[in-house]
Amino acid sequence: MGPAIRGDGMDPLAEADAGDLVERVRDGDDAAWSALTDRYVSLLWSVARSMRLSEADAADAVQTTWLRLVEALDGLRDPARVGSWLATTMRRECLALLRRRAKVVAAQDWDQLAGDTAALDEALLRQERDAALWRAFKGLGPRCQSLLRMLMADPAPSYAEVSAALDMPVGGIGPTRRRCLDNLRKIMLTGAHPFEAPSPGNA
Amino acid sequence: MSTPVDAGDRDDALMADLRRIAAEVDPVPPGVVEAARAAILTRHLDHELAELIADSSEAGAGLLFEAVRGPGAGESRLLTFDGGGVQVDVDLAPTGQxxxxxxxxxxxxxxCGVERGDGGAVEVEVDELGRFVADGVPPGPIRLRFRSDIGQLVRTAWLVP
Structure with a gap:
């Protein structure tokens, strides 16, 4: 990998490519580690929430994934693809946690659970359109909710990272995203919120 | 009708709205960000890794044994690590504390010590038969650190209770 791209007046580490950050962390650069965690922590959180882990389990899975990266740092074969490595590791952590929980606790009614949190979430959203949009999102099927929640990571994940996180072929992501967003618009239009206009310019 | 390019822009705008809403209703908790930063404190270059070779909660997942239940140990979990010429069996049991x-x-x-994900550790005493007990271990990932009889420092892979 080449040197870090330095933007004018920008934090050079925020602009550095992932492979470069990993190399710096290997050399003991703590600021590079902070930049790496800032870049991918939302991706990891989104994987966990997309797989419907509770907040506490999601926090454990995210931390474990970072710890495994620290452990694997020097053996990482392709540092430039650290985002996909993190997504894959996170998926495994989430699956292992879900399996263990399933053995300890009787299977929960996820739809019920999702409905409860939807009510809580809405109290947080001041804009009525945002509330309606989130309600519509919660009305989608599990597959669409999972993919869209994953894509809500900030910064937006690459399709390679999404593919690793959801164990889904890269080529399937774009068409599924389109279909899910279409479904979302349908729910917005035909759902129980007739006062909601479609987005401006598409009436 | 909109062209495919318009549809793509419209999708991107809707996705951006969803991303903004998710940041409001389901943000990454500050503690998760802090824990991520602290994880680098667990980096050491002086040890061998003891890998997980068996986990009773992962029976059938390619590891060594089927779920084993000791008498009265309804919720305990048994794991085995191997590395640095040593094997260690670990039994995890949730308690009130x-x-x-x-x-x-x-x-x-x-x-021998039990290490946490923030770089902290609690030392434990190993008896002459190679046994130890650590009580009151807080939630979150942990690993064991120990020194083998030839003086090699060993750490187990991280485990999530």
Whole structure:
């Protein structure tokens, strides 16, 4: 990998490519580690929430994934693809946690659970359109909710990272995203919120 | 009708709205960000890794044994790590005051500790039969650190109780 791209007046580490950050962390650069965690922590959180882990389990899975990266740092074969490595590791952590929980606790009614949190979430959203949009999102099927929640990571994940996180072929992501967003618009239009206009310019 | 490019822009705008809403209703908790930063404190270059070779909660997932239940140990979980010439069996049992970690080494070891994901550690005493107990271990990922009889420092892979 080449040197870090330095933007004018920008934090050079925020602009550095992932492979470069990993190399710096290997050399003991703590600021590079902070930049790496800032870049991918939302991706990891989104994987966990997309797989419907509770907040506490999601926090454990995210931390474990970072710890495994620290452990694997020097053996990482392709540092430039650290985002996909993190997504894959996170998926495994989430699956292992879900399996263990399933053995300890009787299977929960996820739809019920999702409905409860939807009510809580809405109290947080001041804009009525945002509330309606989130309600519509919660009305989608599990597959669409999972993919869209994953894509809500900030910064937006690459399709390679999404593919690793959801164990889904890269080529399937774009068409599924389109279909899910279409479904979302349908729910917005035909759902129980007739006062909601479609987005401006598409009436 | 909109062209495919317009549809793509419209999708991107809707996705951006969803991303903004998710940041409001389901943000990454500050503690998760802090824990991520602290994880680098667990980096050490002076040890061998003891890998997980068996986990009773992962029976059938390619690891060594089927789920094993000790008498009265309804919720305990048994794991085995191997590395640095030592094997250690670890039994995890939730209690009212945190986790109880009971361990059994196959060979002589010294300086055993339970390490946490923030770089902290609690030292534990290993008896002459290679057994140890750590009580009140707080939630979150942990690993064991110990020294084998030839003086090699070993750490287990991280485990999530």
């Amino acid at each position: 945190g986790l109880r970690v009971i361990g059994q080494f196959t060979g002589p070891v010294s300086e």
